[in-house]
Amino acid sequence: MQRYTFYEGSLLSVADLKDMAYCPVIPWIKANTGYVEPPTPSMEAGRAAVDAEFKERVAEELGLPRPYRLEVPIKSRRLGLSGVVDVVAGDGPFYVVEVKAYKRPRRRWRHFRLQLLAYALLVMDTMGPVREAILYMGGDAYKVPVNERTIEETLRALERLKKIVSSEDPPPVTPARAKCAYCGYNKVCPARPYLAAGAGWPRHAIPSTYPRESQRGHS
Numbered sequence: 001m002q003r004y005t006f007y008e009g010s011l012l013s014v015a016d017l018k019d020m021a022y023c024p025v026i027p028w029i030k031a032n033t034g035y036v037e038p039p040t041p042s043m044e045a046g047r048a049a050v051d052a053e054f055k056e057r058v059a060e061e062l063g064l065p066r067p068y069r070l071e072v073p074i075k076s077r078r079l080g081l082s083g084v085v086d087v088v089a090g091d092g093p094f095y096v097v098e099v100k101a102y103k104r105p106r107r108r109w110r111h112f113r114l115q116l117l118a119y120a121l122l123v124m125d126t127m128g129p130v131r132e133a134i135l136y137m138g139g140d141a142y143k144v145p146v147n148e149r150t151i152e153e154t155l156r157a158l159e160r161l162k163k164i165v166s167s168e169d170p171p172p173v174t175p176a177r178a179k180c181a182y183c184g185y186n187k188v189c190p191a192r193p194y195l196a197a198g199a200g201w202p203r204h205a206i207p208s209t210y211p212r213e214s215q216r217g218h219s
């Protein structure tokens with residue numbers, strides 16, 4: 001297995017990894033401008049619907065062994081990662097569950113899969129082995145394998161995230177019209193001038209035109 005560097009800066013969050021899986025420019029925007037997408041009405045409704053009680057009912061519905069630990073905050077300095085896991089069930093090996101209020105088509109949950117794998121990684125690093133990772137979305141439950149391949153994939157994603165947030169330049173992407181239209185960062189995205197053209201941008205074109213946090217000053 002490849003060796004990974006330990007992270008010496010502040011901890012990244014699993015949400016950053018999830019955002020990166022949607023578009024790698026998002027964690028760069030968050031790290032370099034401090035802008036965070038305001039919650040949409042559907043996000044707020046989803047959060048309100050999925051409270052601790054709901055998560056406990058999901059664990060019961062899935063037939064997971066007790067005890068249930070709900071909304072578990074986990075930090076790993078070794079990984080440089082933190083997050084709040086919806087459900088950690090059993091005495092170990094553990095069951096890890098990420099709960100979403102609404103169903104999604106399979107092509108639209110790649111970022112949730114990475115989020116779940118990152119939670120499994122945090123549990124493995126701080127609590128012990130993981131037996132199963134389950135993504136629950138509006139009544140549908142999908143098991144995501146936790147094995148050497150998927151853990152390696154998650155560690156690679158984490159390494160990539162660390163590079164993105166510590167880079168002065170945004171990662172090059174090819175903006176996709178449909179995806180960008182729904183993105184909560186499209187108003188501040190450095191790719192904005194390129195969105196209409198539907199083309200990628202040359203890496204050197206952005207930094208000179210995009211104000212960075214260090215250039216804005218702090219209040």
Ligand code: SF4
Nearest residue numbers: 023025180183186189
């Ligand atoms: S607007 Fe498009 S390119 Fe910019 S962050 Fe969002 S998805 Fe990525």
